[in-house]
Amino acid sequence: MTNCSVCNEPSLPKKIVNFTKASVKHIFNGLENVPTSIEEERLFICTHCPFRSDEDNKLICTHKDCGCPIKQKIKWSSEECPIGLWSKYIEDKDLDKNVT
Numbered sequence: 001m002t003n004c005s006v007c008n009e010p011s012l013p014k015k016i017v018n019f020t021k022a023s024v025k026h027i028f029n030g031l032e033n034v035p036t037s038i039e040e041e042r043l044f045i046c047t048h049c050p051f052r053s054d055e056d057n058k059l060i061c062t063h064k065d066c067g068c069p070i071k072q073k074i075k076w077s078s079e080e081c082p083i084g085l086w087s088k089y090i091e092d093k094d095l096d097k098n099v100t
Helices: 012-028 036-047
Strands: none
Touching: none
């Protein structure tokens, strides 16, 4: 059972293609995950999104360009929300350097 208010969920083959693309991007991005604080922020945003479905206690994005498991996708720094509610995470490594 879904509680999605604007579901236009992609077909299973489309979900597989979309998640495979996301997985490949994650691999080419060095399997980098976001910090826990960013993951929590993304999860909060997704749990209030009208495209969220929680079938079988699994949060799924039902947007036509996604269909991915939310709890996995929010961890990956290479990923972004299909409707722009959160973006790719790029760590600013220059902040760690001492500037004189």
